[in-house]
Amino acid sequence: EDQVTQSPEALRLQEGESSSLNCSYTVSGLRGLFWYRQDPGKGPEFLFTLYSAGEEKEKERLKATLTKKESFLHITAPKPEDSATYLCAVANFGNEKLTFGTGTRLTIIP
Amino acid sequence: NAGVTQTPKFQVLKTGQSMTLQCAQDMNHEYMSWYRQDPGMGLRLIHYSVGAGITDQGEVPNGYNVSRSTTEDFPLRLLSAAPSQTSVYFCASSSASVGNYGYTFGSGTRLTVV
Numbered sequence: 001e002d003q004v005t006q007s008p009e010a011l012r013l014q015e016g017e018s019s020s021l022n023c024s025y026t027v028s029g030l031r032g033l034f035w036y037r038q039d040p041g042k043g044p045e046f047l048f049t050l051y052s053a054g055e056e057k058e059k060e061r062l063k064a065t066l067t068k069k070e071s072f073l074h075i076t077a078p079k080p081e082d083s084a085t086y087l088c089a090v091a092n093f094g095n096e097k098l099t100f101g102t103g104t105r106l107t108i109i110p
Numbered sequence: 111n112a113g114v115t116q117t118p119k120f121q122v123l124k125t126g127q128s129m130t131l132q133c134a135q136d137m138n139h140e141y142m143s144w145y146r147q148d149p150g151m152g153l154r155l156i157h158y159s160v161g162a163g164i165t166d167q168g169e170v171p172n173g174y175n176v177s178r179s180t181t182e183d184f185p186l187r188l189l190s191a192a193p194s195q196t197s198v199y200f201c202a203s204s205s206a207s208v209g210n211y212g213y214t215f216g217s218g219t220r221l222t223v224v
Contacts, residue, residue, distance in 0.1 A: 004152070034212055043114075043200050044153070046212030087153070096141070096160065097168055098213065100152040 002027045006088050006101035013078055014109050021073040021104045023088030031091040033071050034098065035064050038085045047086075078108045112136050116201050116216035123191040123223045131186040131219050133201030141204040142184040143213070146170065146197040153200065159184055191223045 005024045013019055025033065032051050036044035048057045050066040057064050061082060063074045073086055085105045089098040117132045135142065143158035155168030159178040173195060175187040184203075188195060198220050202213035 036212070036215075041218075043202075043215030043217050044213075046214065049212055089153075096158055096166070097143075097155040098153070100145075100154075102150060102152045 002090055002092050002099040004088055004090055004099050004101035006086075006104050008104060009102070010105040010107070012107045012109060013075075015079060016077045018074070018076045018078070020075070021086055021106070023071040023073070023101060024069060025071070025088070025090050026069075027090045027092050027099070029093035031093045033066055034089045034091070035062075035071070035073055036087040036089065038087055038103070044087055075106070078106075080108045080110050082106065083108045114201055114203055114214050114216035116199075116219050118219060119217070120220050121222070123188070123221065125191060125193060125223060127191050129188050129191065131188070131199055131201075131221075133184045133186065133216060134182050135184075135201075135203040135214070136182065137203060137205065137214065138181060139203035139205050139214070140181070141206070141213075142178065143168070143202050144174070144176065144184070144186045145200045145202060147200060147218075148197050156186065156199075188221075193223045195221065196223045197221060 003026045007022045032049045035047040038044045048064040053068045061076050065072045085103040087103045089100040114135045140161045144156040145153040147153045154170050157176040159165045198218050200218050201216045204213045
């Protein structure tokens with residue numbers, strides 16, 4: 001059974017204080033690993049897809065990396081508008097579903 | 111371009127009542143799915159469809175029905191609501207297999223069953 005574990009559950013940072021969010025996963029055949037951002041009362045918003053170990057993708061202050069067992073979402077010099085819950089999910093070659101973690105709630109303090 | 115539209119945004123049902131959650135997308139996406147989101151459990155797949163006329167069960171299908179008569183619409187039916195179905199429901203769509211593109215999610219329906 002595919003599993004995704006995200007840590008920490010919650011993270012509070014000062015504006016400009018860089019950090020990383022962790023996503024550990026087990027999947028029998030990784031088709032893709034996804035990062036989403038979710039704001040309160042809204043649906044998840046797609047950020048990145050990573051397909052193989054060693055791959056990296058960047059968008060503004062966010063950079064996602066992937067190893068064979070985990071993915072990191074690095075946030076550099078965050079701003080208050082980066083406050084959100086960040087979700088990690090994996091897709092398996094064997095089915096059509098995404099398996100989600102429970103998310104990291106990120107708060108950036110001005 | 112509206113993306114994925116879900117209605118209603120909020121709903122309160124009594125135990126035993128039935129209702130349909132609506133989902134429509136205007137992106138001509140083949141793949142559509144329904145997820146529920148509960149505190150501490152992450153998003154879980156209820157049902158999905160890989161094209162008009164084709165549906166399949168996900169991780170937590172009991173108590174829900176779906177149909178896909180058109181590419182655009184993918185309604186979710188609650189047959190006899192139970193308090194355990196209190197949740198936030200998200201519809202999502204994708205132009206291709208889930209591994210190639212990220213899903214586009216709707217804004218959700220918050221359902222309370224009393």
